Amino acid sequence: APFAETGPALWRQVMAVNLDGPFHVCNAALPYLRAAGGGSIVNLASAAGLTPRPNYSAYGASKGGLIMFTRSLALELAAENIRANAVCPGAIETPMLAATIADANEAAILARYALRRFGTAAEVANLVLFLTSSEASYVTGAAYTVDGGSVFH
Template sequence: MRLANRHAIITGGASGIGLATARLFLREGARVALLDRDAGALARVAAELGVAGLPVDVADAAATEAAIDRAAASLGAVDAVVNAAGISRVASPLETTPALWREVMAVNLDGPFHVCRAAIPHLRRAGGGSIVNLASAAGLVPRPNYSAYGASKGGVLMLTRCLALDLARENIRVNAVCPGAILTPMVEATMAAQPDPASAERAFLARYAMGRFGTAEEVAGAVLYLTGAEAGFVTGSALGVDGGSAWH
């Protein structure tokens, strides 16, 4: 069991990559607490998996800190954190209103900062641990009409590297995973919202050398690696799970 005796908090745990990561971590022996702002979905998933589920919007700093503390109390310790909560908004520069920009930044960039800031004292008490932030291939390679999303995920990458530097001597590793086109409910909703979903999907996948969507389980495998002992000398990295989009 690769994560035996690990105590993990996973945000965005009610669906998509967060849920796939929770399932994998449990199979690998970890104790898990889930955070998500969709209280209904979270309650169903938490009951199914037999784990603690704490509804919270990670854009709210105070509420996030309280939720992290409650999750830590339920687990008994925290030595792994996965920031998988996120939203996607596709809009041209002029359609990207200040409100839309702030919405994306509040969840995608402020959220991981709030979670990390609240979790660091618990990781210190545990003697160290691992933080994995879900960034995106869109934080590495620009995409049309992704200015807010791309900027938020680029910010996550720099946050990851700065925290890795700040925390390295405390045995706290901080890394990022950069998914590409992963078939999650968020991506399905993004495609469905386009004027011509089929055409949009073809154009989307044309940017990927492998020419297909990835799965949430494939991303979860990368998160597992960065969390486990095999990655003990890895910090400040950005691991692409992107079907070749970074160079295609």
């Protein structure tokens, strides 16, 4: 929604889902990660948290906040062998995307993506799988885009 149409209730709802939710999940997971001697946290942020977009003030702020929260976790928990990273998807083929672009021109939207297509959930999952694996044991505090090159536009 445009900022002028974003009242306190909508702002709070977006923050509750996109920022408070991950806070509570990380808080609940922390004792288990500590008991295991370490682990990996992967928060799902958004490319909208890295690049401002019109009509995304609440959403972009919540996802940008999630990226900073994730980076803070990376610093605070590194000594306990707990890594934290953020994945920042762009437009991914989901029902949410379909509802968002129902009235928009898909070709105009795809023109903002270097790869000229929407991503898939599997492509996001592959990055999450890598970040939670031992192959990413030296990766923490990063925010990775899976966005077909949309952050360039």
